[in-house]
Amino acid sequence: MSSELLPHTLEAHPVTGMYNGKFGVWLFLASEVMLFGALFSAYILLRTHGDFPSHKETLLDYRFGALNTFLLITSSVTMVMAWASFKLNDPGKGKMYLWITVILSCAFLFIKIKFEYLHKIHEGITPSYSTFYGIYYCMTGLHGLHILGGVVVMLYFLTVGAGLWNKNPHQFTNRIECTGLYWHFVDLVWIFLFPVFYLL
Amino acid sequence: MSSDHHAHNPGFISKYVFSLDHKVIGVQYTVTSLIFLFFGFSLMMIMRWQLAYPGESIPLVGGWLGKYLVDNNGVLLPEGYNALGAMHGTIMVFLGVVPLAVGGFGNYVMPLQIGAPDMAFPKLNMASYWVYFLGGVTMLAGFFVPGGAANSGWTSYPPLADIANTVGTHPFWNGQTVWLLGMVLLITSSLLGSVNFIVTIMHLRVKGLTMFRLPFFVWAQFVTSFLLLLAFPPLEAAGVLQLMDRAFHTSFFMPEGLVVSGVVQDQFAGGGSPLLWQHLFWFLAHPEVYVLILPAIGIVGEIIANNTRRPLWGYKTLVYSVIFLGFMSFVVWAHHMFLTGMGTAMSTFFQTTTMIISIPSVVILTALLLSLWQGSIRFTVPMLFALSFLPMFAIGGLTGLPLGLSASDIQLHDTYYVIGHFHYVVAPGTIMALLGGIYFWYPKVTGRKMSTFLGHLHFWPSFVFMNTVFFPMFMVGLAGISRRLWDQTEYVQGIDVQGWVRMSSWGAWALGLAQIPFIINFFYSAFAGKKVNENPWKATTLEWAAPSPPPHGNFAEVPVAYRGPYEYSVPDAKEDFHPQHVPDSQLV
Amino acid sequence: MAASAEEVRKSIKSYMLVFGALAVLTVITVAASWLKVSVALGIFIALVIASVKGSLVASVFMHLTGEKATLYWVLIISAFFFILLILIPVIQNSETAHLIDQVT
């Protein structure tokens, strides 16, 4: 094999229509569906099971949730724009969009931690307070870790990994596309988490 | 991903430790998991002493086991018994059989069988091994933390597991919590592996190797990977929830006002459901049993075709059965929960799906049996193992049926009968098949054959003692003895079956001794075994087209597949086998 | 998908449209939660809106519409098992209901 790339590292496979990395990310996302699926299932079970607090009593402030939803869908757009810019051979713009995505996600995490978690914990509402807060901390926390992971990957491509663009722009763009797929999925999970925890 | 910086003179570390080569990683997995298998087995040999001779000090090792396992006289403590049992199950399943069957055999053989230079993501492959390794170390660390290792069974049922290993010990650094952390790592490792396997099988097949020309073993790995990919995450979620329960006193699995040993568990607010864990656990763990068995079936298929010198009977039937089996394995999980107060509608449903899933199992077994029909069988060592797999897997499968019927399961649930059932599938079944696989592919990996004499010395006693260990369990279970008892002679019916229990224990120790020829053979043959060419078994599939051992990058030139995987005994042909990579023009 | 530069430029327009739609739908979900409807209907409305948003993200941002059958199969299988998972509470509740029947 020596210095050649493995087959289908860059070019899509004729049957699956995907290159290796993209297929891999999709499979990973399929497993993520099952991960969050199990947690949503746990949520429904706990909620229908017993003394789950009744809702609309503004357990959580929906305004933070809505603001964060807005931040995340915006970041999804900037992410896809970053990919489109690299695809159109405009790395400057691509990097700019990627930076915006990073900033938006950091803002998301900041609001989540500073105004929501820490505030609640300050009020004495920790995960053990009730099963509602338990599953809330657990699911949003896991989602937050996913955001954090995405930020790390984006920062990697903006700094240490940026050199790949000069060596192999095609491969670099592919990697941005894979990051994007993951990122949109994380956004998609939030789209469900928001009504489930803040509105219902 | 490229591995260019690897091509020239790699150092020792990057060649053998942090290697990106699927073959090295496969060997790493194999050796590590064999060590874990032996370790897990040793735990059981200790437990069998307590069962055979309750309350007597353990000979040889009793003094060495430490205060969490034994008392001052070297007698196994009840908590120690539970810890050994929980760790035995966990180690055998998650650190032994799966890593050997998937990480070891899958990694080494599958890319060769599809003619690929490597796995699709070599770095991910390496990561998967090292995360597994870390998970193993974490699991073992359980033995050394205050309070000793996890002792709530490999199933870790709450509410027990939520409060186990906590009193007076470190809030995080304790057996059950460490167990959960270890599980999360192991799950991550198999996720990385399964993504890699699926992409590799779909994308890196050589020219001409259509899906229906794939060796049966590759199909088995393909379906297994989907099971790992989609069934493991629910357990990961459940593990995180249990971790939260233990570390932050959430009450996901804790009902309100539970009293355990006279202590009200009021550190939990309550409101949770212990059965939630059971659902999420078995959502993984039933597919997991097919993860344990499918690669073994694949190996047996390869060995049988090669040693009967006949095509596998009903190749497509086998493939469709395996796919169907994989799919159905997601729809039967609650047959482990018949006794949790399930309504009759639900138990009827899961009873029906369980009966349906046994159909493809029987089809597979029948097809493999029919493959023997009229074959000119070569009784090589791998073939002996493969042949022994068939009846023992059959016993395991058939004894599952009474468990799958909710009425008879009332009697049998949580008795030694269940233990007998699944061990017949996993130990005499899967483990015998995996051992056969080692004898079969050893020449490919090392370029040398294992000793046939030592092979026989390994096979025959193992075959006898496997049955000596596990058959008595059916008797003990039918007599009504529960599993996980520290001393069954406290019950009248336990005294009656003590003879069977002792027989099983002696069988276990003898089985341990029977592995000595194998261990010797494994190391000795690597240096002194008979040297072989690239195709010592006269086999047809692509791994035998590569040199033994295959170099980095595997094939001297990229092979092309001209035909299906098992063209043996073609009428009117010069040779009795037609390798997949040889064009027709060179065969006549 | 989106092989040529021309196609990428075209899809940028659809990205902006989807962005707008997602923003509007978020506002609608919040507004709908103020409606005085039964709990069941409220949950239904919220989940329908979330599903619409989710499908928009998946089909446009993640380019699902341009993919081939292999990926669809993978996702269909996962969706099936996902539904099974979500059914756990139903199975579970049928169990407890049965127990309560016995007690009363």
Ligand code: HEM
């Ligand atoms: C072919 C048909 C099979 C049927 C109908 C079947 C049925 C069952 C049932 C109903 C149980 C639950 C018994 C109880 O707890 O009361 C069970 C337990 C078990 N089975 Fe099977 N099974 C089959 C094959 C397998 C295979 C192939 C494996 C593994 C390779 C396996 C491994 C297990 C394990 C590990 C348990 C016990 C888990 C525990 O409670 O610790 N089974 N089986």
Ligand SMILES: [Cu+2]
């Ligand atoms: Cu099962």
